Amino acid sequence: MGNGYAGKILKIDLSRKDEISTDPLDMKFAKKFLGGKGFGAKLLYDLLPPKTDPYSPKNPIMYVTGPLTGTLAPCIRYCLVTKSPLTNTFNDTYAGGDFGQELKYAGYDVVIISGKAKKPVYLQIFDDDIQIKDAQHLWGLNTYEIYDVLKSEVNEKTAKVSCIGPAGENLVKFALVDCDLHRQAGRGGAGAVMGSKNLKAVVVRGTNGISVADYDRLEKEVQKISHDMGITDKFFAPKLQAGGTPAIVDFSNEEAVLPYKNFQDQTSDIAENLNDKGQRKSFWLREYGCFACPLHCSKIGMIKKGPYKGTVCDTVEYENVGLLGTNCAVGNVDALAYSQNLCDRLGLDAITTGNIVGFTMECFEKGIITKKDLGGLDLSFGNWKNMMELINMIAYRKGIGNILAEGVMRAAKKIGKGTENFAIHIKGLESPAWAPRGTPGVGLALMTADRGGCHQRSNPVGLEVFGLAWPGGYPTERVSIKGKPDLVIWEQHHYAALYSLLMCEIFSHAGITNESYASLFSAVTGWDATYSSLLSEYGERIWNITRMFNWREGFQREHDTVPPRFKEPLPSGPAKGHKFTDEDINKMLDEYYSKRGWDEQGKPTKEKLIELGLDSMASD
Amino acid sequence: MVRQRVEGFFDLCTGCRICELVCSQKKLGMYKPRYAAIEIELKSEGMAAIPSLCVQCEDPHCMKSCIYGAIEKDEKMGIVRIIREKCTGCEMCIKACPINGAIKIDPASNKALKCDICDGDPACVKFCPTEAVKLIKIGGQ
Amino acid sequence: MKVKIFFFSPLRQILGLKETDIELPEGATVANLFEELSTRFGEPVKKYIFDGMTGRPRGYLLYQVGKKNQSTSYKIDTKLKDGEKLAIMSPPMGG
Structure with a gap:
C-alpha cells in the first residue's frame, strides 16, 4: 500500500560530477514535516550554515514536492526552496503546471542541488539516470525558446523542463524559475541562485507511478470538491473559473x-x-x-x-x-x-x-x-x-x-x-498588489511574512473588508487593529500547513472546504488528520522553523515593519486617511509575538520550540 | 452494428490531465499518467490541448498487425480490446496505429494498453471537469 | 420585473437560503436591488452589501450566472433585466 510519497531524496553536487546520490525518504521525517514548505524549511535550516552568501555553492536549491503531488488531489504544485539573494531570508516559491508531478514519477520527493558547475550545464533526470550535461549552447536563450531545443536534444517530447532565462544568468536578484508551460516559481530570486550555480535547466522524465493508501476515498473526495466548487456554497469558483484571478x-x-x-x-x-x-x-x-x-x-x-x-x-x-x-x-x-x-x-x-x-x-x-x-x-x-x-x-x-x-x-x-x-x-x-492601508491585518501579514513582503503567507483582506470570522475565530472591524494578530496567526498556520501539502491558494479560495484538504491528505497517506490537527501540528511547527532560520540570519523586530509610504494617510477610497502609526505597529507586534510564544524581539522561545518538537533548534 | 468510442474535444480541453490520472489508476492500479490510454498533447505554445485516444476502428490496423492474436474486436460492444495474456509488448500495434498516444506499453508489465471505454462506463468521461471527453455511440440499437 | 438571486457563503449560512426571487420596477439598477435585499433581509445582508465606514454599496459583489465565460462584476448603476440570474459572491482572497 502506498502513501503518496515517491520515497527518495536525490542529492547532486554540481561541483563534483561523481557526487550524485540518493537517500531513502525517512518516514519519520515525512510524518513530522509533511512535504513542500515543511521539508524545505527543515532541510534548509539543517543544510545551510548561518550567514552563508546566497550565491555560495553551499546554498542549495531544492525542488520539493509533497505526498499529494502527482495524485488525483486537485491542483497540487511543487516548490523551490533556497536562501533568497534578494532578502537573505528563507525562500520558498511555488509553481503549478506539471513539472513537480514528473519529478515524483521519476522517483523523487526532493532534489537537492548544491555546488557550482564550472561552465553552464543542465541537469537531466530520467528516472535513475542522472546526467549533468553541457549547456553552453543554451546559455542566453529565453525561457520559451529553451523548451523545444532541450526536448529535441534529449529526444523526449514528453519530458518536463524547468529553466532560467537571461535574468537568472545575469544574477538579477529577482530572477524566476520557469516551468513548462507558462508557470513560474517567481518570488525571491530562485532563478538567480540557479544562475549562480551555472545551472540553466532541469529536464525530467519519470516512468514510475504513485500509489496512495485509499483510491476510493480519494476519488470520492475529489468528486465532492468538484461538487462543492461548482454548485454549492462558495460561488466564487465559477467566477474564478470564468475570469481567473483578474476577476x-x-x-x-x-x-x-x-x-x-x-x-x-x-x-x-x-x-x-x-x-x-x-x-x-x-x-x-x-x-x-x-x-x-x-x-x-x-x-x-x-x-x-x-x-x-x-x-x-x-x-x-x-x-x-x-x-x-x-x-x-x-x-x-x-x-x-x-x-x-x-x-x-x-x-x-x-x-x-x-x-x-x-x-x-x-x-x-x-x-x-x-x-x-x-x-x-x-x-x-x-x-x-x-x-x-x-x-x-x-x-x-x-x-x-x-x-x-x-x-x-x-x-x-x-x-x-x-x-x-x-x-x-x-x-x-x-510588496505585492495588496496595498495594506485600510486593512491593517494585511499590513501585519506583510510585516511578519517569512520571505519578506509577501501576500501568500497570510492575506486576510477578504475577511477584514467584510468583517467576517475565520474558522474557529471571530469577526473583526476593517480598519481596527483589534483581533488582527489572531487572524494573521491563524492564516499563517493555515498556509504553512497547506503549503507543505503544496496546495494552490487560488484553488483553496474556490469552494474547497478546509476539511477536504485533511481528507485528501488522509486518503493519500493513510494517516489520520483533521483540518485543525494539520494547523496545530504542522502549521505552527513549520512557521517557527522559518522564523528561526531568519532569526539566525539576523532578522528581528526592527525588520518586521512597513515601508514609510504606508505611514502616510491613504488619499482615497473607503478607508481614506488610514495609515500605519508606529504605535499601531508596535501594539500589533507585541500581541503577535506574545501569542506566538516569542520574546519581545520576535525570537521563538526555548519552551515554544520544545513544545513544537523542535528540540534541536532550541539552543540556537 | 454498434460503434462507440470516447472522443476528445480540444475546444473544451483545459489540459489538466485528470483523464490520464483516472485512466492509469483504473488500468494500471496507480497514478501513472504517462502510460494511460488517453493522452493530452499541447500545441501552438499551449494555445490548444488536444486529447487523443483510440477511436475503436471498424477495421483496426493494430489488430491486423498483431501476430500474437492479442487484439480482438468485440463486435457486440464495438470495442477493440487487448488480451493482456497474449500480449508480448512487441510494439507492432503502436507502429501500425496512426493516432498519437492511443496505445502505450507500461514498462512495469511490458503489456500494451489502449482504451476499452471501461466497458461502457469510461472513468475519463466521469471525471473530466469540462466535458472535453464524451462517450459517442454510432449506430446500433 | 423579476430577477433571481443566488446566495453563497457566507450569506447562505446567515440567511439559511440558497436563492430567492426579487420583484423590481422596470429599469431598476443594482443599487435598487441592494436596497430591496436589505429591506427584506435586514441587518446581516445590509452589513455585507454596504461598506460599514462609508455606507457605500459594493458593486463588484454581484455577477451574472449561467452564461459561460461571462463573469465580470456589475457596477452600482448597471440596469438589470427581467429574468436575470445573479449571484452574490464570497469574499475573494489570494492572487
Missing part, C-alpha cells in the same frame, strides 16, 4: 487595496480596463488547467492588435495587473499582457519588476532620475513602450538596469536622495 480586480479597486502609481494611491480609474472582461476581449482564447485542476483559472490566448499582435500570452494574473498595470499606471491591456509575457521570457519575477518599474517612474516624476540616466527614455507613469525597454535593461543589467536588478531596497540605497521613502518593500521583497 478579483474589481473588488480590489473598489475597496482601494490595488496599488496605483507606486502605491501612492490604492484605487484608480484604469483598473477596469485590465480586469477579466478587458483581458477576455483583448486576447483570451482558451482555459488552461494546471495538473489535475478542475478549476482551470488560467487562460491563454493571443494579442490581436497593436505593436505586440501575434504574441501568445497567458492570463495577466491579479498580481501582475496590480504591479505591471495599475502600479505603473499602464491601462492598456495589450501592453500589460505583453509586459508580463516579456518578464516570463526574460525570467523576471513580474511582481517585483512591476514594483521596481513603478518606483523608477516615481523617481522620474520627481526628477531624481532623468532621461539621461535612463539612456534617453521618457519614463513617465503610463509610458508602456519605454517600460518594455526598461524591463529589458533590467534583465540584461544594461545602464540603470544594473542598479535596478539588485531589487528596490538596494536600488534606493544606491540612488539615495530620499528614494528610500518610497521604495515599497519589506525585508527587501517588493
Whole structure:
C-alpha cells in the first residue's frame, strides 16, 4: 500500500560530477514535516550554515514536492526552496503546471542541488539516470525558446523542463524559475541562485507511478470538491473559473487595496480596463488547467492588435495587473499582457519588476532620475513602450538596469536622495498588489511574512473588508487593529500547513472546504488528520522553523515593519486617511509575538520550540 | 452494428490531465499518467490541448498487425480490446496505429494498453471537469 | 420585473437560503436591488452589501450566472433585466 510519497531524496553536487546520490525518504521525517514548505524549511535550516552568501555553492536549491503531488488531489504544485539573494531570508516559491508531478514519477520527493558547475550545464533526470550535461549552447536563450531545443536534444517530447532565462544568468536578484508551460516559481530570486550555480535547466522524465493508501476515498473526495466548487456554497469558483484571478480586480479597486502609481494611491480609474472582461476581449482564447485542476483559472490566448499582435500570452494574473498595470499606471491591456509575457521570457519575477518599474517612474516624476540616466527614455507613469525597454535593461543589467536588478531596497540605497521613502518593500521583497492601508491585518501579514513582503503567507483582506470570522475565530472591524494578530496567526498556520501539502491558494479560495484538504491528505497517506490537527501540528511547527532560520540570519523586530509610504494617510477610497502609526505597529507586534510564544524581539522561545518538537533548534 | 468510442474535444480541453490520472489508476492500479490510454498533447505554445485516444476502428490496423492474436474486436460492444495474456509488448500495434498516444506499453508489465471505454462506463468521461471527453455511440440499437 | 438571486457563503449560512426571487420596477439598477435585499433581509445582508465606514454599496459583489465565460462584476448603476440570474459572491482572497 502506498502513501503518496515517491520515497527518495536525490542529492547532486554540481561541483563534483561523481557526487550524485540518493537517500531513502525517512518516514519519520515525512510524518513530522509533511512535504513542500515543511521539508524545505527543515532541510534548509539543517543544510545551510548561518550567514552563508546566497550565491555560495553551499546554498542549495531544492525542488520539493509533497505526498499529494502527482495524485488525483486537485491542483497540487511543487516548490523551490533556497536562501533568497534578494532578502537573505528563507525562500520558498511555488509553481503549478506539471513539472513537480514528473519529478515524483521519476522517483523523487526532493532534489537537492548544491555546488557550482564550472561552465553552464543542465541537469537531466530520467528516472535513475542522472546526467549533468553541457549547456553552453543554451546559455542566453529565453525561457520559451529553451523548451523545444532541450526536448529535441534529449529526444523526449514528453519530458518536463524547468529553466532560467537571461535574468537568472545575469544574477538579477529577482530572477524566476520557469516551468513548462507558462508557470513560474517567481518570488525571491530562485532563478538567480540557479544562475549562480551555472545551472540553466532541469529536464525530467519519470516512468514510475504513485500509489496512495485509499483510491476510493480519494476519488470520492475529489468528486465532492468538484461538487462543492461548482454548485454549492462558495460561488466564487465559477467566477474564478470564468475570469481567473483578474476577476478579483474589481473588488480590489473598489475597496482601494490595488496599488496605483507606486502605491501612492490604492484605487484608480484604469483598473477596469485590465480586469477579466478587458483581458477576455483583448486576447483570451482558451482555459488552461494546471495538473489535475478542475478549476482551470488560467487562460491563454493571443494579442490581436497593436505593436505586440501575434504574441501568445497567458492570463495577466491579479498580481501582475496590480504591479505591471495599475502600479505603473499602464491601462492598456495589450501592453500589460505583453509586459508580463516579456518578464516570463526574460525570467523576471513580474511582481517585483512591476514594483521596481513603478518606483523608477516615481523617481522620474520627481526628477531624481532623468532621461539621461535612463539612456534617453521618457519614463513617465503610463509610458508602456519605454517600460518594455526598461524591463529589458533590467534583465540584461544594461545602464540603470544594473542598479535596478539588485531589487528596490538596494536600488534606493544606491540612488539615495530620499528614494528610500518610497521604495515599497519589506525585508527587501517588493510588496505585492495588496496595498495594506485600510486593512491593517494585511499590513501585519506583510510585516511578519517569512520571505519578506509577501501576500501568500497570510492575506486576510477578504475577511477584514467584510468583517467576517475565520474558522474557529471571530469577526473583526476593517480598519481596527483589534483581533488582527489572531487572524494573521491563524492564516499563517493555515498556509504553512497547506503549503507543505503544496496546495494552490487560488484553488483553496474556490469552494474547497478546509476539511477536504485533511481528507485528501488522509486518503493519500493513510494517516489520520483533521483540518485543525494539520494547523496545530504542522502549521505552527513549520512557521517557527522559518522564523528561526531568519532569526539566525539576523532578522528581528526592527525588520518586521512597513515601508514609510504606508505611514502616510491613504488619499482615497473607503478607508481614506488610514495609515500605519508606529504605535499601531508596535501594539500589533507585541500581541503577535506574545501569542506566538516569542520574546519581545520576535525570537521563538526555548519552551515554544520544545513544545513544537523542535528540540534541536532550541539552543540556537 | 454498434460503434462507440470516447472522443476528445480540444475546444473544451483545459489540459489538466485528470483523464490520464483516472485512466492509469483504473488500468494500471496507480497514478501513472504517462502510460494511460488517453493522452493530452499541447500545441501552438499551449494555445490548444488536444486529447487523443483510440477511436475503436471498424477495421483496426493494430489488430491486423498483431501476430500474437492479442487484439480482438468485440463486435457486440464495438470495442477493440487487448488480451493482456497474449500480449508480448512487441510494439507492432503502436507502429501500425496512426493516432498519437492511443496505445502505450507500461514498462512495469511490458503489456500494451489502449482504451476499452471501461466497458461502457469510461472513468475519463466521469471525471473530466469540462466535458472535453464524451462517450459517442454510432449506430446500433 | 423579476430577477433571481443566488446566495453563497457566507450569506447562505446567515440567511439559511440558497436563492430567492426579487420583484423590481422596470429599469431598476443594482443599487435598487441592494436596497430591496436589505429591506427584506435586514441587518446581516445590509452589513455585507454596504461598506460599514462609508455606507457605500459594493458593486463588484454581484455577477451574472449561467452564461459561460461571462463573469465580470456589475457596477452600482448597471440596469438589470427581467429574468436575470445573479449571484452574490464570497469574499475573494489570494492572487
